[in-house]
Amino acid sequence: MSGTTRRSFLRRSAGAAAAASLLGLPSILAAAPPKARVVIVGGGYGGTIAAKYIRMMDPGIRVTLIEKNGAYVSCPLSNEVLSGERDLDSLTFDYRGLSRRGIAVVQDEVVEIDPAQSFVRGKSSGRYNYDKLVVAPGIAFRFDAIEGMSEALADETIPHAWKAGPQTLLLRRQLEAMPDGGVCAIVAPPNPFRCPPGPYERAAQIAHYFKQHKPRSKVLILDAKDAFSKQGLFQAGWKAHYGDMIEWVSGAAGGVIESIDPKGMTLSGPVEEFKADVINLIPHQKASVLAQEAGLTNETGWCPVNQQTFESSLHPNVHVIGDAAIAGAMPKSGYAANSQGKVCAAAVVAAVNGGEAPAPSYVNTCYSIIAPDHGISVAGVYQLQDGKIVEVAGAGGLSPADADARTRAIEVQFALGWFRNITSDMFT
Amino acid sequence: MHRLSPWSVGLAALTLSLAVQGEGIRSPTMLAYTCAGCHGTNGASAGEYMPSIAGFDKGYLVTVLDDYRTGLRPSTIMGRIMRGYSDQEIAAIASFFAEQPWVSTDRTVDASQAHRGQEIHDTQCETCHGDGGREQEDESPRLAGQWSEYTRYALENCRAQGKRCDPRKMGERVMKLSDEDLAALAQYYESQK
Numbered sequence: 001m002s003g004t005t006r007r008s009f010l011r012r013s014a015g016a017a018a019a020a021s022l023l024g025l026p027s028i029l030a031a032a033p034p035k036a037r038v039v040i041v042g043g044g045y046g047g048t049i050a051a052k053y054i055r056m057m058d059p060g061i062r063v064t065l066i067e068k069n070g071a072y073v074s075c076p077l078s079n080e081v082l083s084g085e086r087d088l089d090s091l092t093f094d095y096r097g098l099s100r101r102g103i104a105v106v107q108d109e110v111v112e113i114d115p116a117q118s119f120v121r122g123k124s125s126g127r128y129n130y131d132k133l134v135v136a137p138g139i140a141f142r143f144d145a146i147e148g149m150s151e152a153l154a155d156e157t158i159p160h161a162w163k164a165g166p167q168t169l170l171l172r173r174q175l176e177a178m179p180d181g182g183v184c185a186i187v188a189p190p191n192p193f194r195c196p197p198g199p200y201e202r203a204a205q206i207a208h209y210f211k212q213h214k215p216r217s218k219v220l221i222l223d224a225k226d227a228f229s230k231q232g233l234f235q236a237g238w239k240a241h242y243g244d245m246i247e248w249v250s251g252a253a254g255g256v257i258e259s260i261d262p263k264g265m266t267l268s269g270p271v272e273e274f275k276a277d278v279i280n281l282i283p284h285q286k287a288s289v290l291a292q293e294a295g296l297t298n299e300t301g302w303c304p305v306n307q308q309t310f311e312s313s314l315h316p317n318v319h320v321i322g323d324a325a326i327a328g329a330m331p332k333s334g335y336a337a338n339s340q341g342k343v344c345a346a347a348v349v350a351a352v353n354g355g356e357a358p359a360p361s362y363v364n365t366c367y368s369i370i371a372p373d374h375g376i377s378v379a380g381v382y383q384l385q386d387g388k389i390v391e392v393a394g395a396g397g398l399s400p401a402d403a404d405a406r407t408r409a410i411e412v413q414f415a416l417g418w419f420r421n422i423t424s425d426m427f428t
Numbered sequence: 429m430h431r432l433s434p435w436s437v438g439l440a441a442l443t444l445s446l447a448v449q450g451e452g453i454r455s456p457t458m459l460a461y462t463c464a465g466c467h468g469t470n471g472a473s474a475g476e477y478m479p480s481i482a483g484f485d486k487g488y489l490v491t492v493l494d495d496y497r498t499g500l501r502p503s504t505i506m507g508r509i510m511r512g513y514s515d516q517e518i519a520a521i522a523s524f525f526a527e528q529p530w531v532s533t534d535r536t537v538d539a540s541q542a543h544r545g546q547e548i549h550d551t552q553c554e555t556c557h558g559d560g561g562r563e564q565e566d567e568s569p570r571l572a573g574q575w576s577e578y579t580r581y582a583l584e585n586c587r588a589q590g591k592r593c594d595p596r597k598m599g600e601r602v603m604k605l606s607d608e609d610l611a612a613l614a615q616y617y618e619s620q621k
Binding site: 052053057308335338339342343346358359360361362363365377379381382383384385392394395396397399403407410411413414416417418419420421422423424425428 | 451452453454455457458459461462463464465466467468469473474475476477478504505508509510511512513577581
């Protein structure tokens, strides 16, 4: 639905709301005034869930979800677009399901948050007043951390593809155009960043493509870190499926990249230079620009919150969830955002109804697909302790290192089922 | 694989309940909402390999979740997750899902497979999984309308365990069935909405 105009998007949303009221369902058009107005900014893995679950828990609350795009493209599973195993359409969702739940879905870009006067300003439709605000804005990139890198360069020649969309397709085209025997360099960022296993799954998916079509080629991972998520499982999986095709250079071994020469396709570290045919530079990260400009971030570049309610430590009545938030031991993952969206929703509903925030429960589950018959996972179960989100000892952890082939294969099926369920939780 | 003695299981459970000491009592809703990312909103699954669990018998859910936790029931990921919860929390999660309405898949299945599956069901399964797999008790989950990919996978797991499959009478029967039999049975159950 990339051809959707703003007008047709609004018309359809309004039609859905009208249909809901004809059926006698709770609706934003209902005559009774809402008990509270909650505005949600951002319709991704966290924002959609906060919107839906607030409505599920208390239909008396008016919920407005403001999202700048008419459709959502999922980052999870987008590495499979690089291997050619799927297309972007299979990762693209619209917001009609949330409209049907009585959520006012508005396509607009929020450009200002005014916590003192409790409103946000949209680029196209002016002011949205709120009693409670939930911000799920995602990440921004620190392009200046690597000399010679810029946002324009990422859009045109050195894609990060760390937000699924046009850059994912650009990177795919570059891989297709690369001659056999070429090198694809992945520059992996320092912690913390969105989707900790992502660069390493990406290496496997690109190698999967090379193995079939360009078997003399290489994937070179230049890492700012000395260790990474699911490391042992990835390295064993890479070896089993792709032999020596994937090479990982740790930070200590010279993998830290300080500058890029895009014309010469050269990456420079303190020790040596690396030449590549395709460069996928995943920049250093911080909370979205909106979160920074609204004063929701601290010196780390991320948003400190009360980890029981996700209310900002800096501005009352503003909650921050998902990758932008500092959430204790939880990683910046889609499942974590989903889980935080529900905890935040429960806290918002409690506050609106004059109650105390309930005791929270959080989970993370994250799958990576190394090959079509080889999946691995990590899980975490979390609770609140002394105001911090901590892992429950003895729970969670990785797929076993010695799992048999049947287990590896079924974990791919579970990864796909994970995707169907988490996206249906978001969009239906 | 060695079998855990009741004593060591009890000790493990005690250790677990001591380990799980967060701040405040977490409600059934709060606990169960975290499952939806893999099992669908309120336990109605949209993924073929994840079972729908909405409306399952509470006793059955408690048993299965606890068996995942202790490792009596093998799993890829459920054991890792369930070790994060106390007995009371498992009971709370089970209560939540037991109260949700069952939702059958909306697919049609292969008719000849389903017919073959029905013949196996009538002779081998009907006594415990009555009314085409719609009936359920604390030892037998609802099967009617479940994703056939999941049912087949669960049957294969039980067959791999053989006599160690719980309940044992189930393992003994499934051991005699071929891959094709299990696939046909799973198709039959999915056809019974």
